[in-house]
Amino acid sequence: MTTAHILGYPRIGEFRELKTEVEKYWKASVSQEDLLKVQHAQEQKIWEDQKNLGLDLITVGDYALYDHILDTSVTFSVIPERFANAGDEIDTMFCMARGRTPKGVEAFACEMTKWFDTNYHYIVPEFAKGQTFKLNSTRLVNAISRAKSFNHSKIKPVIVGPLTYLWLGKSEDGFNKLDLLENLLVEYVKLLQVLKENGIEWVQVDEPILSLDLDQAWKSAFVTAYSKLVVPELKLLLTTYFGELRDNLEFVAQLPVAGLHIDLCKGEDQLDEVLKKWPTDKVLSLGVVDGRNIWKSYLKKKLEILQTARKSRSDETIWVASSCSLLHSPIDLAHETKLDAEIKSWLAFAKQKIEEVSLLSRGFKNGADSIKGKLDENERDVLSRTTSKKIHDDAVKERVKNVTPEISKRKNTYEVRYKVQDKKYNLPLLPTTTIGSFPQTADIRRARLQFKKGELSEADYTKLMKEEIEKVIRFQEKIGLDILVHGEPERNDMVEYFGELLDGFAFTQNGWVQSYGSRCVKPPIIYGDVKRAAPMTVKWSTYSQSLTNKPVKGMLTGPITILDWSFVRDDQPRKTTTIQIALALRDEVVDLEKAGITVIQIDEPAFREALPLRRNNWEEYLQWAAESFRISASGVEDSTQIHTHMCYAEFNDIIRYIAELDADVISIESSRSKMELLNAFEQYKYPNSIGPGVYDIHSPIVPSKEDIVTLIQQALSHIPVNQLHINPDCGLKTRDWPEVEKSLKFMVDAVQQVRSTL
Numbered sequence: 001m002t003t004a005h006i007l008g009y010p011r012i013g014e015f016r017e018l019k020t021e022v023e024k025y026w027k028a029s030v031s032q033e034d035l036l037k038v039q040h041a042q043e044q045k046i047w048e049d050q051k052n053l054g055l056d057l058i059t060v061g062d063y064a065l066y067d068h069i070l071d072t073s074v075t076f077s078v079i080p081e082r083f084a085n086a087g088d089e090i091d092t093m094f095c096m097a098r099g100r101t102p103k104g105v106e107a108f109a110c111e112m113t114k115w116f117d118t119n120y121h122y123i124v125p126e127f128a129k130g131q132t133f134k135l136n137s138t139r140l141v142n143a144i145s146r147a148k149s150f151n152h153s154k155i156k157p158v159i160v161g162p163l164t165y166l167w168l169g170k171s172e173d174g175f176n177k178l179d180l181l182e183n184l185l186v187e188y189v190k191l192l193q194v195l196k197e198n199g200i201e202w203v204q205v206d207e208p209i210l211s212l213d214l215d216q217a218w219k220s221a222f223v224t225a226y227s228k229l230v231v232p233e234l235k236l237l238l239t240t241y242f243g244e245l246r247d248n249l250e251f252v253a254q255l256p257v258a259g260l261h262i263d264l265c266k267g268e269d270q271l272d273e274v275l276k277k278w279p280t281d282k283v284l285s286l287g288v289v290d291g292r293n294i295w296k297s298y299l300k301k302k303l304e305i306l307q308t309a310r311k312s313r314s315d316e317t318i319w320v321a322s323s324c325s326l327l328h329s330p331i332d333l334a335h336e337t338k339l340d341a342e343i344k345s346w347l348a349f350a351k352q353k354i355e356e357v358s359l360l361s362r363g364f365k366n367g368a369d370s371i372k373g374k375l376d377e378n379e380r381d382v383l384s385r386t387t388s389k390k391i392h393d394d395a396v397k398e399r400v401k402n403v404t405p406e407i408s409k410r411k412n413t414y415e416v417r418y419k420v421q422d423k424k425y426n427l428p429l430l431p432t433t434t435i436g437s438f439p440q441t442a443d444i445r446r447a448r449l450q451f452k453k454g455e456l457s458e459a460d461y462t463k464l465m466k467e468e469i470e471k472v473i474r475f476q477e478k479i480g481l482d483i484l485v486h487g488e489p490e491r492n493d494m495v496e497y498f499g500e501l502l503d504g505f506a507f508t509q510n511g512w513v514q515s516y517g518s519r520c521v522k523p524p525i526i527y528g529d530v531k532r533a534a535p536m537t538v539k540w541s542t543y544s545q546s547l548t549n550k551p552v553k554g555m556l557t558g559p560i561t562i563l564d565w566s567f568v569r570d571d572q573p574r575k576t577t578t579i580q581i582a583l584a585l586r587d588e589v590v591d592l593e594k595a596g597i598t599v600i601q602i603d604e605p606a607f608r609e610a611l612p613l614r615r616n617n618w619e620e621y622l623q624w625a626a627e628s629f630r631i632s633a634s635g636v637e638d639s640t641q642i643h644t645h646m647c648y649a650e651f652n653d654i655i656r657y658i659a660e661l662d663a664d665v666i667s668i669e670s671s672r673s674k675m676e677l678l679n680a681f682e683q684y685k686y687p688n689s690i691g692p693g694v695y696d697i698h699s700p701i702v703p704s705k706e707d708i709v710t711l712i713q714q715a716l717s718h719i720p721v722n723q724l725h726i727n728p729d730c731g732l733k734t735r736d737w738p739e740v741e742k743s744l745k746f747m748v749d750a751v752q753q754v755r756s757t758l
Contacts, residue, residue: 004361008062008325054358057156069122077134099699121516125169161207211243241324244270259283265290265323287323326350330511393529408630431482437731438487486544499524532584554597558604585632601643652680667691669729678718693729708750
């Protein structure tokens, strides 16, 4: 009969238990043994949940202390030489990710970038010419052994496929990464043999790059690779997700694997073609439950999809699954005790998604009548969304309808604005600033929580926040920054904060999702039409500006980032929701300018991340994404300087649209890549100002003044000096005050040294 399974599960813990323990380990306040006890307890709970909720296969090996791609690098010994003295396997892994071990060993951290079009970040593998690989299967074998000891006999290990692993890595010498494939495959075959020896029947091999545009060399490499990955009596489930196979289906259908998984949520239109071309005697896993959003599946419609597959193949070859790993979903809706009951009835988190997979499998095996009560209840909940008065706002819809091209244009070109702004602000060469947030101490977080719970009066809360803002302003003045920020002590998260002040958003208590390492976010839920009820940042910004004669940036999160870092409604086009958000932000930008805040930063770190995976879908997205940004930014005078910020993204292939944002200044992450990202801006002759990051805020290492001088000089080799601003890579919220004070002081000193040579 059909098999029910998922592709992976969140690993942070229902109450972020892993995050807490990992951060304690980094501070050397718990032992490695204690850390592993927490990991193993969390793994056991995940396996038990899968078994108890009715899955036929238990997914093992998807758990990671930091990142599954980093784990893959450790598994195949892809460890750069600079980490040779980092310590044991776990400390080496953390050093690669963060640049420091709990024992204080330091080395330059590996790059981090976005996992396809999600807000998850992975640690980029580094490949050297002549790279050697050596299998270290201990982690995975131990996980399998632990799962078996808990009577989980039907185990499906998951590994990252060799082609996806190579694709995601970087080769500093510019050689062809496919030259490494032959040697890498030798170790992959060893791994598969080890799994077979441990009694494994099915192995999930994740190859999400099959949802991308691949050239012929990579397509041919798949054929070569999988012909060598045949191990007798071991079955491979080739797993694709985040999009459609499209032209890649032609060669995938010929690969000697026992099964194929497809995503029918992000790639819903591919089923008919796959049914035609995928062999009927092989397993076809159908990802019908969305692993990336939180809306309930319409189970009757999903059963119809499964029935379509049944017309051309036997039940034994049809598996029911999540579309991708549930890593991107919060864990358990049952913990949401304060969420509006009607909105809650529309939602499903990871546990509930497992229940949906299990129900669909039962309904498919035994007929819809066997789960009729559940189907009827599900249909009531799903359809109630379409008529709910909570969702629709006629005034918002009318405003979107009346948007014209003129609303997305500044009054004059950048060349004109630059002269006006240069005269107004009289900034020195290489003006310095930060990205926005400053460290949030335990006292700040405690005060915010107490205020939210009603345990702290508004007057006392405001007093505490103003004291913190003044502390941040005075520090920046003291070290000599040119454009200041207020530090954002009143903000919990750069998206959640704004969502709480906009209509159409709902919030969870425990809806945490891993962003990278121990960093977790709690995405808002966009359930209805979006509008601004009242000013959101004007009070804090005007107070901050009143403390100093230097310009203080108003800080906003951009429309694409608010959209992409939220769980988005799926009942209207994403473009429509984005323009609603952009119009709300436009109102805020105009009010900030009226209040005397004339340097305004609209952060868009998700602009590149939200790019469709297939190039033929890029143009449409990039046009409305750039338009949305301009709608939010274009209601101000020439003298108001609009900044934006983007991090951990490649810009080469979308640089024209970055320019079309028409921000006066863009700041970007560039320190880990040693200014490589500036190549795109140089080659394009980017016309506006750029602030490349010269200080990696995702590492606890304090950069030296000399290191920063070197990075500034590298930046000057790409960008004319009158276009160059200097700043850290990203916000400083997650850092400690002592390292921030030192790092920013060194940054200012480095700029002064370089200025003296200009």
